Amino acid sequence: MGKKTPLYAQHVQANAKIVDFGGWNMPLHYGSQLNEHHQVRRDVGMFDVSHMTIIDLSGKRVREFLRYLLANDVGKLKESGKALYSCMLNEQGGVIDDLIVYFQDETAFRIVVNAATREKDLKWIMRHAKNFAVQVTEREDLAMLAIQGPQAREKVYPFISTALQKPAMALKPFYACWNGQQFIARTGYTGEDGFEVILPTKNVVKLWTDLQQVGVAPIGLGARDTLRLEAGMNLSGTDMDENHTPLESGLEWTVAWSPANREFIGRGALEIQKENREHKVMVGLVLQTKGVLRNKQTIYNEREQEGLITSGSFSPTLGVAIALARIPQGYCQRVYVAIRNKRLPASVVKPPFVKYGKACVDIHPPVQDDIDD
Amino acid sequence: MTPDELKYVKSHEWARLEEDNIVVVGISDHAQESLGDLVFVELPEIEQEVGAGEECAVVESVKAASDVYSPVDGEVIEVNSILLDQPELVNSNPYGEGWLFKVKVESSSALDHLLTAEEYKSSWEED
Numbered sequence: 001m002g003k004k005t006p007l008y009a010q011h012v013q014a015n016a017k018i019v020d021f022g023g024w025n026m027p028l029h030y031g032s033q034l035n036e037h038h039q040v041r042r043d044v045g046m047f048d049v050s051h052m053t054i055i056d057l058s059g060k061r062v063r064e065f066l067r068y069l070l071a072n073d074v075g076k077l078k079e080s081g082k083a084l085y086s087c088m089l090n091e092q093g094g095v096i097d098d099l100i101v102y103f104q105d106e107t108a109f110r111i112v113v114n115a116a117t118r119e120k121d122l123k124w125i126m127r128h129a130k131n132f133a134v135q136v137t138e139r140e141d142l143a144m145l146a147i148q149g150p151q152a153r154e155k156v157y158p159f160i161s162t163a164l165q166k167p168a169m170a171l172k173p174f175y176a177c178w179n180g181q182q183f184i185a186r187t188g189y190t191g192e193d194g195f196e197v198i199l200p201t202k203n204v205v206k207l208w209t210d211l212q213q214v215g216v217a218p219i220g221l222g223a224r225d226t227l228r229l230e231a232g233m234n235l236s237g238t239d240m241d242e243n244h245t246p247l248e249s250g251l252e253w254t255v256a257w258s259p260a261n262r263e264f265i266g267r268g269a270l271e272i273q274k275e276n277r278e279h280k281v282m283v284g285l286v287l288q289t290k291g292v293l294r295n296k297q298t299i300y301n302e303r304e305q306e307g308l309i310t311s312g313s314f315s316p317t318l319g320v321a322i323a324l325a326r327i328p329q330g331y332c333q334r335v336y337v338a339i340r341n342k343r344l345p346a347s348v349v350k351p352p353f354v355k356y357g358k359a360c361v362d363i364h365p366p367v368q369d370d371i372d373d
Numbered sequence: 374m375t376p377d378e379l380k381y382v383k384s385h386e387w388a389r390l391e392e393d394n395i396v397v398v399g400i401s402d403h404a405q406e407s408l409g410d411l412v413f414v415e416l417p418e419i420e421q422e423v424g425a426g427e428e429c430a431v432v433e434s435v436k437a438a439s440d441v442y443s444p445v446d447g448e449v450i451e452v453n454s455i456l457l458d459q460p461e462l463v464n465s466n467p468y469g470e471g472w473l474f475k476v477k478v479e480s481s482s483a484l485d486h487l488l489t490a491e492e493y494k495s496s497w498e499e500d
Contacts, residue, residue, distance in 0.1 A: 028436075029409065032410055033409055033410050034435065222435060226435060291413055292413050292438065294438065316435070
């Protein structure tokens with residue numbers, strides 16, 4: 001029996017196809033994954049992300065603790081409400097999980113980590129928090145909705161508590177504001193504008209139904225995956241894991257090397273890897289023929305060196321197959337993907353593929369196969 | 374929806390016998406529904422000899438790829454190439470515009486051993 005979010009009954013009522021996701025019974029789609037994808041890119045949709053793990057960290061040395069725990073530098077967070085994306089590494093530099101950390105005040109930071117890695121994340125955080133006398137509180141009393149799409153903020157506005165309306169609408173991207181237990185961040189996982197709203201579990205059904213009544217469509221995990229892939233965002237456990245570092249996962253930009261004297265977990269291993277420059281790198285792929293790229297397909301460059309697709313799918317916005325793939329370093333414009341008994345050409349691009357509803361890569365329309373002769 | 378006038382195989386294909394020993398093949402409504410939105414279809418070659426139970430086409434949804442097996446022995450004489458551009462027809466009309474390919478069989482008895490609608494339904498309702 002999987003765990004259920006407070007919105008499980010609403011999902012079932014909306015005809016969701018329910019699947020297991022990291023031990024949770026979650027909606028995959030409510031009829032059509034493609035329509036849900038387009039709905040978010042063109043208008044607005046909402047995701048129940050209450051399965052994600054919200055953790056509050058408090059204590060006098062909480063900033064110092066996070067500067068040690070995370071590969072990105074929480075020292076960059078100077079303004080209350082500012083958020084930061086970071087990897088949490090093991091000693092070998094492998095990615096335990098990725099997360100968003102919100103700076104609330106000098107003694108209180110909030111982090112949101114993935115559902116599938118909840119237990120090991122909590123264990124790891126608690127193990128290190130002890131040494132800094134930081135208190136770790138998992139907020140199982142809170143639920144979370146992501147409302148995403150060009151119309152998202154306008155649609156959410158009427159349902160924000162009066163005191164928070166103004167600050168919420170004034171938020172810059174990657175900032176949050178809060179009042180009591182209502183917490184609103186201008187963050188997301190789709191490449192569109194929007195809010196992520198954290199609120200007490202007992203209030204989430206009302207917000208969900210209120211939003212549904214003004215035309216905000218529920219969106220399942222299927223579309224969440226194609227949206228994040230188009231946005232070039234990694235999925236923890238798929239595009240990165242404990243055996244791969246941020247440098248091998250397209251996330252070097254999230255590693256704060258300076259100041260050089262900031263010690264963080266995994267730093268030593270990353271520096272050696274950075275020095276050697278032999279590690280694989282993450283790129284984006286666009287398939288140049290009809291077909292669909294899938295996780296774990298093998299790819300070859302012109303020198304027959306192998307790489308691997310970590311996330312592949314059909315891009316509903318671009319109408320072609322796209323992927324994130326880990327390949328050997330070196331200049332490379334084109335690779336070949338082994339699909340069943342064929343090798344199909346794919347061009348190498350720099351993600352994101354789509355952002356704010358617009359294509360960001362050169363697709364090169366697929367060459368027509370002469371299959372129908 | 375599982376029309377009574379068609380024959381089925383456990384691997385979720387349907388077959389319909391037409392004139393001149395031609396069998397039309399597609400995937401069932403149940404199959405398209407579990408796959409979700411189709412985005413790509415790979416069809417067999419014309420004149421390809423296929424055996425019953427042999428994989429000869431692929432349907433891919435956003436979520437997954439699935440092999441399609443020929444329900445009968447014979448020669449492929451036509452494929453529904455409209456699906457190459459409009460794979461979604463399989464979702465919207467799996468027994469009509471969403472057919473996949475046609476196989477010429479030796480004898481009109483080729484479908485006799487396939488499942489009836491009732492037998493097919495109970496084959497996956499048990500799972």
